[in-house]
Amino acid sequence: MNHASTQVGQGFASMIDAVRRIGAEVAARHAADVDDRARFPAETVTALREARLLSAAVPEELGGAGCGMVELAQLCAALAQSCGSSGMVLAMHYIQLACLARHARESRFFRGYLREVVEQQYLLASMTSEVGTYGDMRSSICAVERDGARAVLKKDATTGSYCAHADAILATARRDRDAAASDQVLVLARREDFKLATTTSWDTLGMRGTCSPGFRLEWAGREDHIVPGSFADSSAQTMVPYSHVLWSSVWWGIAADAAARAANYVRGQARQAPGTVPPTATRLAELSAQLQAMRHNWLATAQAFDAIDSDPSSQEELLGMGWALRLNNLKVACSEAAPQIVHRALQIVGILGYKNDSPFSLGRQYRDALSASLMISNDRIAAKSASLLLVLKDAP
Numbered sequence: 001m002n003h004a005s006t007q008v009g010q011g012f013a014s015m016i017d018a019v020r021r022i023g024a025e026v027a028a029r030h031a032a033d034v035d036d037r038a039r040f041p042a043e044t045v046t047a048l049r050e051a052r053l054l055s056a057a058v059p060e061e062l063g064g065a066g067c068g069m070v071e072l073a074q075l076c077a078a079l080a081q082s083c084g085s086s087g088m089v090l091a092m093h094y095i096q097l098a099c100l101a102r103h104a105r106e107s108r109f110f111r112g113y114l115r116e117v118v119e120q121q122y123l124l125a126s127m128t129s130e131v132g133t134y135g136d137m138r139s140s141i142c143a144v145e146r147d148g149a150r151a152v153l154k155k156d157a158t159t160g161s162y163c164a165h166a167d168a169i170l171a172t173a174r175r176d177r178d179a180a181a182s183d184q185v186l187v188l189a190r191r192e193d194f195k196l197a198t199t200t201s202w203d204t205l206g207m208r209g210t211c212s213p214g215f216r217l218e219w220a221g222r223e224d225h226i227v228p229g230s231f232a233d234s235s236a237q238t239m240v241p242y243s244h245v246l247w248s249s250v251w252w253g254i255a256a257d258a259a260a261r262a263a264n265y266v267r268g269q270a271r272q273a274p275g276t277v278p279p280t281a282t283r284l285a286e287l288s289a290q291l292q293a294m295r296h297n298w299l300a301t302a303q304a305f306d307a308i309d310s311d312p313s314s315q316e317e318l319l320g321m322g323w324a325l326r327l328n329n330l331k332v333a334c335s336e337a338a339p340q341i342v343h344r345a346l347q348i349v350g351i352l353g354y355k356n357d358s359p360f361s362l363g364r365q366y367r368d369a370l371s372a373s374l375m376i377s378n379d380r381i382a383a384k385s386a387s388l389l390l391v392l393k394d395a396p
Helices: 003-009 012-037 040-048 067-078 083-105 108-120 229-271 280-308 312-319 321-349 365-370 378-391
Strands: 123-127 146-147 151-157 167-172 185-191 193-200 215-222
Touching: 012 040, 012 067, 012 083, 012 123, 012 151, 012 365, 040 083, 067 185, 067 229, 083 108, 083 123, 083 167, 083 185, 083 365, 151 167, 151 185, 167 215, 167 365, 185 215, 215 321, 229 280, 229 312, 229 365, 280 312, 280 321, 312 321, 321 365, 321 378
Parallel strands: 123 167
Antiparallel strands: 146 151, 151 215, 167 185, 193 215
16 A cells, blocks of 8 residues: 555544544553653554554645644644643654754755655654753754764753654754854754763653653764754744644643543532532533633634745744744743643542542643643743833734
């Protein structure tokens, strides 16, 4: 069978059904163990690979499904309702894949590589942090060093999401040793071309299955493995919007899982007293409204992005301050809403939500949701938004 043609012919309805099935049958079954042992959700990723879902963001012309932002966000949200870590791994993979699909398609090497992703269902990881930059993704200390058609890179990262389990890593670095800290490129480091040494541990409160300790990366590869153009453009046009939207969809999925458990609990109370409305039902209605508003926020932003993306004359809008402010607001709003919703669900369920051995347990969802405000600190984002608001004349 031609796998590429299978991918193109696979409608989104069948893709979302496959993700939901994998979530229910695989991710949910292993979620507690993944969380307890802080281990990579290998079973879920294997199932996604077998269902050929890892290439959803590859354009149809290269054999992928050609999914836009709205579709990718829905896939991530569906998986996160079963396991937050699994949903986040899928989101981060799609973010990296989108960077290649949107900024490297004119490269002969990368066109071939994207076809390989479809055929082999590679998992891509990210390494944008670095010791000494204090969380500033748009600044690098390490630099690419070139020797003819060959290039090398040594990078000491504070975190590297599931890098030890990925087939390739996209790493940021200065363009060359003489470049400014902000003059960056994105390097594709394939597993056969790099060495990886773990430098810190990953024993965290939540999102334990993302396996994101510090790493020291040593890469040696070809010059054409560097994504063409500037990382400044790919960051603004792809990495930041995809990150904020797909992360938000994952956080919504976690919150939706908590809300579903609260709803099941309230229905159980109602069955015990037919003809009456439990007092907790009012709280559930309030929770439902907040969950709906959160979903509308990331979905509307995804739809707006897809609309811009389909119009070549509007691409510059993605580099504007208005769009940057909208993305900042989305990230802050959704990262704050998710733990609030889970907290409300916990208040509804009570002690059964607090106990780890209860079918209504919300401990993992609560801890996973708390990571949201720390993935690119909300304080850092608020400071950037404040600067934008000072000069953006048509800002609300």
